[in-house]
Amino acid sequence: MATAQVIRNPARLEPWQDPKAVPYVRIEKVTKRFGDFVAVDDVSLSIYRNEFFALLGGSGSGKTTLLRMLAGFERPSEGRIFIDGVDMTEVPPYERPVNMMFQSYALFPHMSVEQNVAFGLKQDRMPAAQIRDRVAEMLALVQLDRFAKRRPHQLSGGQRQRVALARALVKRPKLLLLDEPLGALDKRLREKTQFELVNLQEKLGITFIVVTHDQEEAMTMSSRIAVMNQGYIVQTGTPTEVYEYPGSRFVAEFIGDVNMFEGRVVEDEPDHVLIRSDEAGCDLYINHGVPMPIGTQVSVAVRPEKVLLSKDPPPDGGGRNATRGIVREIAYLGDASIYIIQLHTGKTVRVTAPNVTRRVDMPLTWDDEVHLSWRPFAGVVLAQ
Numbered sequence: 001m002a003t004a005q006v007i008r009n010p011a012r013l014e015p016w017q018d019p020k021a022v023p024y025v026r027i028e029k030v031t032k033r034f035g036d037f038v039a040v041d042d043v044s045l046s047i048y049r050n051e052f053f054a055l056l057g058g059s060g061s062g063k064t065t066l067l068r069m070l071a072g073f074e075r076p077s078e079g080r081i082f083i084d085g086v087d088m089t090e091v092p093p094y095e096r097p098v099n100m101m102f103q104s105y106a107l108f109p110h111m112s113v114e115q116n117v118a119f120g121l122k123q124d125r126m127p128a129a130q131i132r133d134r135v136a137e138m139l140a141l142v143q144l145d146r147f148a149k150r151r152p153h154q155l156s157g158g159q160r161q162r163v164a165l166a167r168a169l170v171k172r173p174k175l176l177l178l179d180e181p182l183g184a185l186d187k188r189l190r191e192k193t194q195f196e197l198v199n200l201q202e203k204l205g206i207t208f209i210v211v212t213h214d215q216e217e218a219m220t221m222s223s224r225i226a227v228m229n230q231g232y233i234v235q236t237g238t239p240t241e242v243y244e245y246p247g248s249r250f251v252a253e254f255i256g257d258v259n260m261f262e263g264r265v266v267e268d269e270p271d272h273v274l275i276r277s278d279e280a281g282c283d284l285y286i287n288h289g290v291p292m293p294i295g296t297q298v299s300v301a302v303r304p305e306k307v308l309l310s311k312d313p314p315p316d317g318g319g320r321n322a323t324r325g326i327v328r329e330i331a332y333l334g335d336a337s338i339y340i341i342q343l344h345t346g347k348t349v350r351v352t353a354p355n356v357t358r359r360v361d362m363p364l365t366w367d368d369e370v371h372l373s374w375r376p377f378a379g380v381v382l383a384q
Contacts, residue, residue, distance in 0.1 A: 015048035016224065022085070024049040024207055025070070025175065030079030032065050039065040041231035043079075047224075052201050052208045054218035057228035058254070063211045066228075067177050070209065071100045084174055097174035103183055105164035107152040114139065114148040117167045124171070138166045141200065158189045165197075169204065178210040182217060194220045215255050219243065227251050243303075249382050252301040259307070259349050261300045265292050273381060274320075275300055279347040285320040287376035292383060299382045304352040306378035309339060311363065314373040322373040325349065327366055339364065341372060 015021035023046035032040040040062040047053045055063040068074040069081060072093035080089045088096055099120075107116050114135050121131045139145040142162040152160055161181065168176055181197070182190045198221050201208045212218050218225050219239040226236045227250075235247045246252035249260065261284060263277030268289055275284040275298060284300045292298065308314075314322050328348075329340035332355075339351040349372060364370060 014223070015051070016046070021048055023047060023082075024051070024084060025209070026082040027066075027070075028080045028082070030066070030069065030076045030081065032062075032069060032074060033077045038231050040069070040076075043231075043233055045226060045233060045236070047207065047209065049207055050202075050205050051223045052198060052210070052221055054222035054225045055209065055211045055228060056213070056215065056218040056225050058213055060230070061228040062231040063213075063228045064179060067100075067179060067209065067211045070175070071098055071177050072096050098177060099168040099171055099173040099175075100177040100179065101164050101168040101181055103180040105152075105160050107160060107163055107167075109152055112149050112151060113144060113155070113163050116152070116163055117170050120167065120171050134170055138170045141169075141203075142166045157185050158193060161185060161193060165200075169206070173206065175207050175209065178208060180212055181210060182212075182214075190217070191220075197221055219255075227254065229254075245380060246301060246382065248384050249299055249301070252380065252382060257304050257350055257352070259302045259304060261302065261347070263298060263300060265290070265294055265296045265298060268292060268294060272376070275381070279343075279345050281323040281343050281345045281347075283320045284379055285376050286379045286381055290381045292381070296383065301380045301382055302374055302378050304338070304350045306374050307349070307351045308373050309341075309351050309353055309364065310371050310373075311368065313371050321376065321379070322371065324369065324371055327364055327368045327370055330364075330366060339370075341370060343372075 025047040027043055027045040030040060030043045031038065043066060055066060057063045065074060069076055072088070072091060076089060080087055082088065083097060108119065111119070117138060118131050118135045121134060136145065139148055142165060144159060144162055144166065147155065147159060152163065155163065182193055185193060194217060210218070210221065222239060224236060224238055225242050226233045227242060228234065229250055235242055235251045237245075242251060243255050246255065252258045252260070261277045261280040263275040263280065263284060265273060266276045267274035270289045272288065273286050273290045275286070277284050277300065286300070323343055325341040325343040327339055328342050331338040334355070336352050336354050339353065341349045341351060343349060351372065
């Protein structure tokens with residue numbers, strides 16, 4: 001999976017790394033039941049000021065229910081929710097310092113762009129002059145000032161998305177919740193808008209929490225991701241951490257593409273672990289130890305882009321992290337090609353290779369016998 005994560009300043013100590021930092025949003029042991037069904041199960045989570053935080057999961061994982069509890073549309077069955085140090089568990093939605101941008105955008109079709117954006121301010125009885133100035137400022141920020149008089153049906157999907165965003169931001173909430181905000185956009189516009197949202201969030205300094213099922217969207221926009229499954233948070237970390245160091249087989253398979261090799265631990269030292277894998281057709285060597293007894297059955301995750309593909313054997317002659325197979329399928333994607341390799345053991349492996357030469361010059365084709373290899377740092381050992 002090719003992603004384009006926005007890289008933030010690595011020299012700055014992030015708040016979740018600072019033991020003195022105080023969480024801006026604190027979810028404490030929150031459970032939500034609908035009858036006998038548990039949608040969110042004993043979730044605790046800390047989100048810090050000015051974060052762009054993503055709740056990522058498939059359908060039914062609990063991410064939208066958790067977002068609705070933050071907004072106040074649902075009340076927790078158990079647990080507490082704090083925003084900026086204040087207990088919001090029993091506070092109704094209209095009294096929370098929170099705004100929400102819905103997946104459908106929910107624009108009023110009979111109102112102009114500026115009227116849609118001004119609606120919440122009028123409900124709060126803000127003076128007309130202040131409303132006019134605030135709306136003009138926000139429309140300029142989302143680059144829609146010249147469309148102020150248009151109705152929603154006269155706008156493109158991306159423009160309607162920005163109107164909804166302006167309406168959500170114009171009240172200057174402490175926290176903005178976004179429910180699948182880019183789901184209605186086409187791929188090219190979605191990618192463009194992802195960067196626009198990140199830049200806007202950094203400019204305004206508002207904490208964003210986005211719900212999405214799209215791994216690439218979460219990887220691109222967020223400072224951290226909480227991966228949810230069946231009501232639980234199974235891993236929280238930066239995009240790099242959850243992709244490169246998944247904590248479970250579920251996370252490894254949910255975030256991007258991955259090859260899984262089953263095996264058992266035969267050596268475990270502080271500087272390496274060796275796993276014997278019959279289905280890989282070789283021993284798997286990882287350059288760090290794992291706290292697992294000899295003989296433990298494990299899975300080793302190797303991302304497709306970390307596998308090297310060649311007609312020639314590796315320079316060291318093969319052995320560890322080196323196997324052979326036959327090219328069964330090739331998918332040409334322009335910037336990269338995907339190769340489906342059937343190993344001599346019968347195992348199918350996916351390899352992603354950048355197209356540094358033109359397609360007609362590529363050396364590999366269907367039914368070629370090839371060598372696969374990867375570096376000691378490429379594998380991640382998973383016990384669950």
